[in-house]
Amino acid sequence: MTERGKNGGLIASAPAPLRSKLGKLGILRDEDLLTHLPLRYLDETRLTPIAQLEDGMLAVAEGEVTLCQLQFKPRKMLLVELQDDTGSLQLRFFHVFAGQQAALAVGTRIRASGEVRKGFFGAEMVHPKYRKAREGMALPDHLTPVYPTTAGLAQNSLSKLIHQALESLPLDDTLPAGLLHKLQLQPFDTSLRTLHHPPPGVPLQQLAERSHPAWQRLKFDELLAQQLSLKRAHIRRRAHAAPALLGHGRLLAAFRAALPFSLTGAQERVISEISRDLTQSYPMQRLLQGDVGSGKTIVAAFAALQAVESGYQAVIMAPTEILAEQHYLKLSAWLEPLGIQVAWLAASVKSKARNAALEALREGTCQLAVGTHALFQQPVEFARLGLAVVDEQHRFGVAQRLALRDKGKGQVPHQLMMSATPIPRTLSMSYYADLDVSIIDELPPGRSPIATKVIGNSRRDEVIDRLHEACRNGTQAYWVCPLIEESEKLELQAALSTHAELTERMSDLKIGLVHGRMKAEEKAAVMSAFKAGELHLLVATTVIEVGVDVPNASLMIIEHAERMGLSQLHQLRGRVGRGSKQSSCLLLYQTPLGDIARQRLKAIQESQDGFEIARFDLELRGPGEFLGARQSGQPMLRFADINLDQKLLSQASQAADWLLQHDEQTVEAHLQRWLGSKADFATV
Ligand code: ADP
Ligand code: MG
Numbered sequence: 001m002t003e004r005g006k007n008g009g010l011i012a013s014a015p016a017p018l019r020s021k022l023g024k025l026g027i028l029r030d031e032d033l034l035t036h037l038p039l040r041y042l043d044e045t046r047l048t049p050i051a052q053l054e055d056g057m058l059a060v061a062e063g064e065v066t067l068c069q070l071q072f073k074p075r076k077m078l079l080v081e082l083q084d085d086t087g088s089l090q091l092r093f094f095h096v097f098a099g100q101q102a103a104l105a106v107g108t109r110i111r112a113s114g115e116v117r118k119g120f121f122g123a124e125m126v127h128p129k130y131r132k133a134r135e136g137m138a139l140p141d142h143l144t145p146v147y148p149t150t151a152g153l154a155q156n157s158l159s160k161l162i163h164q165a166l167e168s169l170p171l172d173d174t175l176p177a178g179l180l181h182k183l184q185l186q187p188f189d190t191s192l193r194t195l196h197h198p199p200p201g202v203p204l205q206q207l208a209e210r211s212h213p214a215w216q217r218l219k220f221d222e223l224l225a226q227q228l229s230l231k232r233a234h235i236r237r238r239a240h241a242a243p244a245l246l247g248h249g250r251l252l253a254a255f256r257a258a259l260p261f262s263l264t265g266a267q268e269r270v271i272s273e274i275s276r277d278l279t280q281s282y283p284m285q286r287l288l289q290g291d292v293g294s295g296k297t298i299v300a301a302f303a304a305l306q307a308v309e310s311g312y313q314a315v316i317m318a319p320t321e322i323l324a325e326q327h328y329l330k331l332s333a334w335l336e337p338l339g340i341q342v343a344w345l346a347a348s349v350k351s352k353a354r355n356a357a358l359e360a361l362r363e364g365t366c367q368l369a370v371g372t373h374a375l376f377q378q379p380v381e382f383a384r385l386g387l388a389v390v391d392e393q394h395r396f397g398v399a400q401r402l403a404l405r406d407k408g409k410g411q412v413p414h415q416l417m418m419s420a421t422p423i424p425r426t427l428s429m430s431y432y433a434d435l436d437v438s439i440i441d442e443l444p445p446g447r448s449p450i451a452t453k454v455i456g457n458s459r460r461d462e463v464i465d466r467l468h469e470a471c472r473n474g475t476q477a478y479w480v481c482p483l484i485e486e487s488e489k490l491e492l493q494a495a496l497s498t499h500a501e502l503t504e505r506m507s508d509l510k511i512g513l514v515h516g517r518m519k520a521e522e523k524a525a526v527m528s529a530f531k532a533g534e535l536h537l538l539v540a541t542t543v544i545e546v547g548v549d550v551p552n553a554s555l556m557i558i559e560h561a562e563r564m565g566l567s568q569l570h571q572l573r574g575r576v577g578r579g580s581k582q583s584s585c586l587l588l589y590q591t592p593l594g595d596i597a598r599q600r601l602k603a604i605q606e607s608q609d610g611f612e613i614a615r616f617d618l619e620l621r622g623p624g625e626f627l628g629a630r631q632s633g634q635p636m637l638r639f640a641d642i643n644l645d646q647k648l649l650s651q652a653s654q655a656a657d658w659l660l661q662h663d664e665q666t667v668e669a670h671l672q673r674w675l676g677s678k679a680d681f682a683t684v
Contacts, residue, residue: 010164021153022161029676033165036158037195037218037639038145041207044113045139045200051086055118061089061125062111062133068104070096080104082112090124109133143198143207166196174221174670176663183220183651191217210639219640220648223430225674226637227656228667230433234285235660237434240412242283243386247309251338255305258337259298266442267295271302273438274416278306278387284414287393287432289422290440291610292574293447296418297327299440300389301334303416308340308367312386315369319392321346321520322527326549327391328370335368345371345380348520385413393417420574421567422610424618426642430649431623433656441611450577451584452605454561456591463557463586468506471536475581476553479539480572481515482560491541492517498559499539509536516543542568544575551579561587561604562597566617569604596620619643 010030011019022028027036048059063084071077078100080091091112093100104110114128147158171189173180180187194214198207206212210219263271270288277284290296304314316331318324324346332342343357343366360366364383369375417435428437455463467477481498484491492515499513512526512535523543530538531550538544538553542564556576561569569587577583587601603616623642642649659667 010161010168014161018153018157021150024150025148025153030165030169031673031676033162034169034171034192035218035222035674036147036162039148040146041143041198041204042113042146043204044144045141047111047139049086050082050084050089050123053089053116053118053123055116057116058114059116060111060113060139062109063089065104065106065108065110068101068106070101078104080110082110088122090121091128091130092124092126094127103132104130109135111137141200143202143204145196145198162196166193174666174673175224176666179655183655185220186213186217188217188221190214215639216648219645220652221670221674222637223640223645223649223652224655225671226430227433227652228659228671229675230431231656231660232667232671234434237285237412238282240283241410242281242412242414243310243312243384244281245278245306245310245312245386245414247306249309251305251309251340252302254338255301255334258334261444263298264295264440264442264444266290266440267299270438270440271299274299274303275306277436278303278310278414283412284387284416285435286415286438287417287419287423287428287435288438288440289419289428291422291443292420292571293443293578294420294440295444296391296420296440297330298334300327300391300416300418301331303387303389303414304331304368305335305338305340307386307414310386312384313361313364313367313369313382314387314389315371315375315382315385316389316391317375318370318372320543321348321372322514322523322543322548323391324370324372325520325524326527330549331368331370340368341366343369343371345369345374346520347372347374349374387414387416389416389418391418393419420571420610422614424611424615426646426649427618427623429653430637430642433653446580447577448580448582449608450573451582452573452587452608453584454587454589454601454605457559457588458591460588463588464502464505467537467555467557468509470555471506471509475555476530476533476535476550477537477555477557478544478553478575479537480544480556480558481539481541483542483563483568485563488516491515495539495541502537502539506537510534511537511539513539514543515541542572544572548575549578550575552581554579554581554583556583556585557588558585559588560590561601562589562593564600566600566603566613566620569600570610570613573604573608 010033011022011027014022025036027033042058044060046060047062048057050061050063053059053061061082061084063082065080066083066088067079067081069079071079075094076096078093078096080093082089082091089112109132110130111133112125112128112130114125117124117126145159147155147162149155149158171192173188175185175188179185191214194202194212195207195218202212207215274284274286274288277286288296288299300316304316307314316327318327325344328342328344335342341360343361345354345357349357357366357369358380361369362381362383369380369382374380423432467479471477479498479502481491481495484494495513495515499511503511512530514523514526518526526535526538527548527550529535530553533552554576556573558564558569558572564572573585576585587604589597589601593601599620603613607613623636640648659670
């Protein structure tokens with residue numbers, strides 16, 4: 001038992017309410033206190049004369065109370081005036097507690113510390129920290145850390161606990177000296193002490209920017225923990241058995257011969273990467289990335305065929321019924337001529353057809369299943385599942401993917417995840433370190449660039465006239481209605497009224513409507529009418545964002561584009577420009593345009609490269625938005641920033657590879673310190 005264990009531990013002996021607040025901060029064990037690092041620092045090492053206080057300054061001032069008054073208008077507040085030789089400062093307290101007025105009685109000498117605001121009444125501090133002072137009373141000799149905290153947990157109590165942890169816990173380095181030396185990293189203990197209690201003279205700027213060597217060390221440690229846990233998960237999954245899919249090649253050859261187009265070089269490359277993985281007797285864990293329209297579906301078809309001709313079944317799962325059905329139609333058209341049975345499974349499939357499909361999958365007479373999440377609900381059983389393809393993987397949770405994996409009956413099926421939201425390299429290197437990555441970095445030939453225009457809403461009438469003209473001349477177009485995040489009902493209303501308005505104004509056109517509240521069959525009927533060219537215009541909510549493929553559509557109008565995220569706009573726009581026709585996308589925005597929205601629209605207008613757009617998006621919004629459902633199973637990075645700390649990230653990635661091969665003890669110790677009980681989460 002450890003030293004701390006005997007003493008009961010700081011957290012174990014804390015009262016339950018405190019424990020639960022600490023828990024909210026992710027502090028479950030004493031060790032977690034150590035790595036709860038300051039957000040910023042207060043310089044309380046010197047006093048500032050009141051006359052020199054400036055707006056926004058974090059400062060300490062000292063003086064005598066000349067006024068202490070409880071006020072009730074405009075709201076209850078204790079107003080205190082502090083005076084030194086140079087001027088006066090107002091302190092405002094909105095939560096007044098018993099005894100506070102006495103402690104701040106006129107004539108008392110007070111030292112107050114906080115953020116200065118210069119208001120109508122001169123300098124003031126709202127809710128400053130304060131204490132009774134004596135003339136010449138010593139000031140702290142180091143910066144005061146400010147920790148991230150939660151409601152009801154005072155900065156002081158948290159500081160005290162962290163201080164105790166620093167004093168009582170062993171701060172041994174988890175990393176071997178050789179590695180630290182090679183990467184020129186500071187020891188753990190000095191780094192930690194520097195960050196919690198910066199000694200006098202530490203450059204504040206370096207601490208604030210987190211470029212100080214102490215920060216570098218802690219950020220490296222955090223990145224290393226992430227890399228170790230993900231890469232270890234990858235290695236552990238390799239220990240499972242998977243069917244080696246060594247097919248005879250005849251189906252693949254026949255499919256190739258019948259293809260209506262020749263594959264791009266990038267498609268060929270990823271097909272062979274995947275094919276190689278499938279021949280192994282451990283499960284593939286591959287992420288296939290390719291911009292919208294880069295042709296991922298056919299790659300999935302090749303993988304599925306390899307499973308089928310090896311005597312196994314495959315499943316392809318998509319996040320929406322529109323998309324899944326499209327896959328179903330495409331794959332059955334491609335594969336049924338080769339004698340393969342394709343089953344269609346979605347929530348809307350009626351029980352009779354459904355039961356027949358389920359039976360065929362269970363018996364193994366049907367080789368490929370395509371569907372939505374209906375696919376991994378309990379009753380679906382496969383005779384010999386060899387491959388699971390998950391399209392738009394970021395829309396599925398980890399649990400849903402795992403459920404598919406468990407359908408393999410002792411063996412784990414190979415897994416191919418597909419993503420049309422290109423993931424910037426740094427992001428895939430960090431959060432996706434547990435997957436192998438294939439990238440389609442080339443679009444099929446003959447695509448012409450999409451002319452993108454950004455247009456103020458005041459010109460909406462003009463846009464409608466232009467649309468009318470284009471549709472009369474045979475163009476097929478999408479009109480995308482505004483995203484209304486707060487209310488699905490309002491969104492639906494907007495779609496209905498836009499449809500009515502456009503139908504009235506262009507009564508000679510055939511105009512369809514598709515939205516999220518429609519039944520799946522209704523949606524499918526509208527989509528297929530549009531696809532067959534029976535509709536000029538399709539008014540839609542953002543349900544068409546994902547994967548819809550109507551090559552003849554060449555014009556898209558997006559209303560309230562300023563409300564949409566970059567990758568969403570890119571995905572939407574990717575619905576046009578799929579055929580050889582010159583395509584256009586008009587982004588209508590509502591004025592006035594905010595700064596971020598302006599940058600987003602500019603980026604979309606200027607670039608059609610999904611990776612470039614994604615990189616920009618990452619800078620704008622940080623990684624959380626990208627990770628979607630994946631995030632839920634994984635702790636986010638708290639200190640490192642994958643954009644700013646790319647060098648540390650690649651060092652951590654390399655170090656993790658080496659440690660996993662050569663130094664299991666270090667791996668354990670490091671994961672224990674950084675993730676503790678959370679380590680299990682990361683290995684999902
Ligand atoms: P995504 O990567 O967005 O899923 P899809 O698989 O839907 O893209 O493909 C987009 C369109 O391009 C489809 O109509 C598909 O048939 C077509 N396509 C795919 N590969 C090629 C190719 N090599 N040459 C020409 N067209 C292709
Ligand atoms: Mg797709």
